[in-house]
Amino acid sequence: MNNNLQFSSVNTKISSMKSKTLQENDYINIMNLSNVMEVLDYLNDNTVYQEVLWDLKGKEVHRNDIESRLYRFRELIIEKLILYIGNEYKDFLKKYLLRYEIEDLKLVFKIVRGKINPEYMDNYIFTTSKYSNIDFSELLEQSSVLDVLKKLKTTKYYRLIKPYSENISEKFNFYLEMVLDRYYYNELIEAVQRLPKTDDEKAAEILRRKIDLYNLEWIYRATKHFDMSKEEILNFVLGHGFKYDYKKLKKIIYSFDPDNPLKNFAGTQYEFIFNHDYDIDLFMERRIDRYIYYKALNLYKSSILTFGKTISFIELIEFEIKDIFSIVESKRYHMSANEISKYLIRTIEVN
Secondary structure, eight states: OOOOHHHHHHHHHHHHHHHHOOOOOHHHHTTTSSSSSHHHHHHHHSSSHHHHGGGGTSOOOOOOHHHHHHHHHHHHHHHHHTTTSSSHHHHHHHHHHHHHHHHHHHHHHHHTSSSSOOGGGGGGGOOOOOOOOOOOHHHHHHHSHHHHHHHHHTTTHHHHHHHHHOOOOOHHHHHHHHHHHHHHHHHHHHHHTOOOSOOOOHHHHHHHHHHHHHHHHHHHHHHHHOOOOOOHHHHHOOOOOOSSSSSHHHHHHHHHHHHHHGGGGGTTTGGTOOOOOOHHHHHHHHHHHHHHHHHHHHHHHHHHHSSSHHHHHHHHHHHHHHHHHHHHHGGGOOOOOOHHHHOOSOOOOOO
16 A cells, blocks of 8 residues: 555544544543542543543442553554554564563562452453453463463563563562563564654654653662662663663663762763752653653644654553543542642643
8 A cells, every 4th residue: 555545544543533532521521530430421522532432431440450451442543553554564564562561471470479469460460452362361360480381481581581580579560660661662573663764753852752761761760779789770671772772771870979970971862860959759750751751742733644643642541541540549638639730741731
């Protein structure tokens, strides 16, 4: 299919989907609601999220019920977009879906190791993607890490997890999460690099900037809060960053001072995550997400006949879901709308 015709078709579909996402007025309305039940009712009665929340209406629900449904919505968006694009782009979108398969693998190992009560596992499992070939029900029937690993022997995950299963320690789940996250981003970036060249390289740039920022966050948190050697911190950095390759990250790690993190980044594009004295830990993730959110929003608006609109829309949906869940979480603490707005990724003025 001619690329211009292909992107015209998929971008029309995306524009239609985007028009049904939450508007600023929706955010203000749900921030002013009193409890989770009212938020759930609003999302069911007034938004496209009814597609995944309809059967929870009127019920007392666990917050993880809502979280798993919201992320299922993003899965459905990606699965729908796969139908509108050529084969050379389908593989890339399927890599996005690895995210939820990987999150569920992490949960399986936590349940098997007794870190999560199996009675509540339905509140946690995210993926029902038709592109996943893993039988999670079978995995949950296993009684040990090694038993789960045997069931994964024919999958790509076996070789990643096997080295950490030979001497299972309290840090097993931590190592597991780090190695699986690194695998996910490697797969995602390698897939985007295989896409046909277009005049829009900004789509890949957004993903690589995310890697930059996640690496800097990791270095800060690992150095400040974890009892880890510099070699171990370096071992878990993500590859394919935009500004920071392995060599630069190594230099940062060996000179990084968590009490003066700005020293390494003053004057750089990323100094914004460290240039606050009192709330680095509290707002670092939000600052990173906000930076990528506005990058994605600009790409969405500027993309016409390129794949950038698809990637930016998927990113924007993820940020919308994060903001909804932040609002849901805030209801546990009876926060005002003005207080809630400080924790949102997008900027919303509340009177």
